[in-house]
Amino acid sequence: MKRFITQHLRVMRVAIARIFNPPLAGLLNTLVIGIALSLPAGMYVLLQNAQGLVLQLSGIPQISVFMSLDSRTDDIEALRKSLSQNPAIDHLEFVPKDQALQQLKQSTGLADVIGGLEKNPLPDAFIVRPKAGTAEFLDKLRIEIAKLPKVELAQLDSAWAYKLEALLKFANLAVLILASLLSLALIAITFNTIRLQILTQRDEIEVSKLIGASDGFIRRPFLYFGALQGLLGGCTAYLIIFISLILLNHPLANLSQLYASQFSLNPLGLTDSLSLLVFSLYLGWLGAWLSVARHLNQIEPR
Amino acid sequence: MISLSQVHKRYPGGYEALSNVSFEVAQGEMAFLTGHSGAGKSTLLKLVAGIERPNSGSVLVNNQNVGVLKSSALPYLRRNLGIVFQDHKLLFDRNVFDNVMLPLQICGFDHKESAQRVRAALDKVGLLKREKANPIALSGGEQQRLCIARAIVNRPTILLADEPTGNLDADYASDIMTIFKSFHQVGVTLLISTHDTGVLQAHDKVRILNLKQGVLQSNSSTHSLS
Numbered sequence: 001m002k003r004f005i006t007q008h009l010r011v012m013r014v015a016i017a018r019i020f021n022p023p024l025a026g027l028l029n030t031l032v033i034g035i036a037l038s039l040p041a042g043m044y045v046l047l048q049n050a051q052g053l054v055l056q057l058s059g060i061p062q063i064s065v066f067m068s069l070d071s072r073t074d075d076i077e078a079l080r081k082s083l084s085q086n087p088a089i090d091h092l093e094f095v096p097k098d099q100a101l102q103q104l105k106q107s108t109g110l111a112d113v114i115g116g117l118e119k120n121p122l123p124d125a126f127i128v129r130p131k132a133g134t135a136e137f138l139d140k141l142r143i144e145i146a147k148l149p150k151v152e153l154a155q156l157d158s159a160w161a162y163k164l165e166a167l168l169k170f171a172n173l174a175v176l177i178l179a180s181l182l183s184l185a186l187i188a189i190t191f192n193t194i195r196l197q198i199l200t201q202r203d204e205i206e207v208s209k210l211i212g213a214s215d216g217f218i219r220r221p222f223l224y225f226g227a228l229q230g231l232l233g234g235c236t237a238y239l240i241i242f243i244s245l246i247l248l249n250h251p252l253a254n255l256s257q258l259y260a261s262q263f264s265l266n267p268l269g270l271t272d273s274l275s276l277l278v279f280s281l282y283l284g285w286l287g288a289w290l291s292v293a294r295h296l297n298q299i300e301p302r
Numbered sequence: 303m304i305s306l307s308q309v310h311k312r313y314p315g316g317y318e319a320l321s322n323v324s325f326e327v328a329q330g331e332m333a334f335l336t337g338h339s340g341a342g343k344s345t346l347l348k349l350v351a352g353i354e355r356p357n358s359g360s361v362l363v364n365n366q367n368v369g370v371l372k373s374s375a376l377p378y379l380r381r382n383l384g385i386v387f388q389d390h391k392l393l394f395d396r397n398v399f400d401n402v403m404l405p406l407q408i409c410g411f412d413h414k415e416s417a418q419r420v421r422a423a424l425d426k427v428g429l430l431k432r433e434k435a436n437p438i439a440l441s442g443g444e445q446q447r448l449c450i451a452r453a454i455v456n457r458p459t460i461l462l463a464d465e466p467t468g469n470l471d472a473d474y475a476s477d478i479m480t481i482f483k484s485f486h487q488v489g490v491t492l493l494i495s496t497h498d499t500g501v502l503q504a505h506d507k508v509r510i511l512n513l514k515q516g517v518l519q520s521n522s523s524t525h526s527l528s
Contacts, residue, residue, distance in 0.1 A: 003410040010407065207391050210353070211452070212380035213408045301353055 008220075015224035018197070019232070029193060029229060033186055033280070034236025040179035041268070041276055042241045047171055048272075049265050054164050061157060063142050065126040068152040075150045076124055082148060083126060088141050091129040097122045123152060135162035183283055186233065190226045190287025191294075197222065198295045210301045222292045223285055230284020234277040242267055303329045304350055304460065304493060309359035311345055311516075319345040320516045323359075327493055327509070329459075332486040334502060335495040337513035343495035344388065346513070347462050350493065351385055352376045363460065381409060384453030384490075386463035390445050392437040398424070398448055399433040405456045423455040427481060443474035450481060454490075461485060463494040472500070 019026045067079065076094070083092055100122045105111045130141055138156055146154040156162075198205065205218055245265050256263040268276065304327040311320040320342045327333045335343045348354040349361050352368045361368045366379060392401055402423055406416035424430045427447035432440065437448055446466060453461060463482070467475035475498070486492055502508060512519040 003412065006412050007407075007410045203391075204393055204395070207393060208404065208408060209377075210351075210380065210385060210387075210391065211405045211408060211456075212377045212383075214377040215374070217377075217408055 011220045011224050014221045015228050018221070018225055019229055026229075029189065030232045030236055033189060033230065033233025033284075034240060036182045036185050036189075037233055037237035037276070037280055038240040038244075040175050040182055041237055042244060043171075043175045043178065044272075045241055045245065045265070045268055047168060047175060051165070051168055052266070053263065054168065061130065061138055063128040063130060063138070063145060064153075064155045064157060065128055065145055065151055066153045066155070067124045067126075067150050069123050071124055071150045079126065079148060079150060083128060083145070086141075086144075088130055088137075089128055090131045093127040093129075095125045095127060097124045100125060135165065138162075183279075186230065186280070186283045187287040187290070190229060190284050191291040193229070194222050194226060194288045194291035195295055197225070198292070198299070202299055205296070205299050206301045209299070215296070218296060219292050223288050226288020226291075227281050227285040230287075231277060231281040233284065234280030237280065238268065238273060238276060303327070303362070303364055303491065305360075305362040306346075306349070307360050307362075309349065309356045309361060311342075311349060311354065312357050318516055320349075320356075320513075323513075323516075323518050325511055325518060325521050327491060329491055330486075330489045331509060332482070332492040333494070333509040333511055335493060335511050335513065336499060336502075337497065337519075339497060340515075341513040342516040343497075343513055344464055345516075347385075347464050347493065347495055350462060351383055352379055377408075381405075381456060382458055382460065384456065384458035384461040386446075386449050386453045386461070386466050388464040388468060390437075390449045392445060392448060392452075394436060394438050396436075397433065398429060398435050398437060398440070401437060401448060402452045402455050405452060409456065419455055419457075420451075423451040426454065426484075427451045428477075443470050443477070446470065446474070446478060447481070450478070454485065458490070460491045460493070463492070465495055465497065467496060467498060475500075 097120050101120050105114050142154045142156045208218055245267050249264050307324050309320055309323045312318050337343055349356055356369045402420045424433055427450050429447055466478055510522050
């Protein structure tokens with residue numbers, strides 16, 4: 001066991017030494033991997049933030065149910081009864097047309113114009129708060145309500161938010177595709193770096209094989225190198241995102257102040273940060289493994 | 303213990319390097335493989351080390367048939383062999399000490415113990431004072447001795463040497479033969495190839511295996527050169 005740990009620590013030291021020798025090449029490689037990873041990861045952060053914003057803005061969805069102008073009191077009562085019996089509805093509020101007119105006068109400052117009207121143009125309305133559900137569920141409920149007698153129009157207030165959410169889902173997919181492509185790029189970068197390393201270490205590999213090194217022994221430093229380079233690339237990506245968000249947050253604070261709201265971009269969460277690092281480490285290891293499997297048995301001692 | 307029985311080795315292209323070679327080297331024995339260049343000496347040593355495989359016949363090393371050994375088992379066979387290569391195969395990206403350290407790293411010895419062993423091996427071949435030097439700065443004879451130090455640091459039971467005195471002048475050559483003799487005295491089995499029968503004169507009673515164009519000519523257990 002002690003021997004095992006000693007060996008792995010030694011291989012670790014060798015791998016670290018190789019990454020920073022020559023220092024510039026190692027640094028550039030790390031940077032390339034970092035940038036490649038920061039693109040999808042950064043877009044993911046922005047999307048997460050946008051999704052949070054949408055959720056915040058849409059809040060609890062409401063359906064406004066406008067009745068036809070010729071509705072009478074018993075029509076209103078019939079509708080109230082059928083709505084309150086609907087199991088999908090959580091809360092129900094009736095807004096009589098006179099009250100709505102008062103609110104309109106107060107809030108818009110169109111009192112003169114409205115005062116000049118011969119009769120109240122507004123219908124009676126219900127504000128329905130459905131139980132929480134998907135956009136699809138809410139839309140179905142809206143259609144159901146619209147079919148009830150004496151209902152002129154049923155409107156889902158947060159429909160735009162759901163449209164935006166659908167758009168974000170689309171963007172999410174785009175990020176996923178980008179992430180897959182750049183992951184492949186990372187594997188390719190590591191594959192090639194390891195290939196070059198194997199070529200330059202040809203003598204050492206050959207001699208090691210001749211004096212009894214197992215394949216695992218020869219493979220190990222390359223795998224460590226790949227994993228370590230991937231991990232460093234992941235750390236670089238994290239730093240790039242972290243610094244970019246700090247830079248973006250300042251002008252964003254000014255912007256959101258103009259809209260009289262408070263909004264700032266949140267950095268990557270703990271789970272997401274760890275996933276980023278583990279994923280980059282794994283990709284580096286995979287690239288190295290593929291390269292070693294492909295190139296190592298081409299070196300046979302003669 | 304090395305035992306070859308009816309070994310044939312043909313290289314791609316039809317060149318027959320060894321034909322019907324059979325012999326046995328007992329444990330603790332010191333044997334010389336002689337013959338001109340191209341007689342098959344190197345090929346024979348490569349078969350014993352598992353670097354090449356025979357086309358037919360069996361090559362037994364410590365009762366293991368090397369010719370049919372799985373590739374994954376070869377490293378463990380080679381850890382019991384010390385090999386002195388004709389072209390030394392030293393690594394010039396590290397110093398003398400680290401060159402000798404490599405076999406011990408492969409076997410996973412801890413640093414302190416291996417450092418002691420490396421110094422003991424370097425002392426044996428008279429290179430202890432050059433441990434910090436790069437092998438490229440060593441003379442041909444010193445490089446050869448470094449290669450021997452690397453071969454014995456693992457304390458193998460069998461030592462194979464391919465033309466260890468090949469390009470050396472007589473003084474260096476006899477130094478190296480003296481080193482081999484000291485291993486023989488502590489019970490190591492040695493199989494040494496050489497085209498230079500001159501070096502054998504110092505050893506009055508030696509085992510000589512003479513190869514000619516891939517065929518074993520003479521197999522004398524106490525051959526004396528006069």
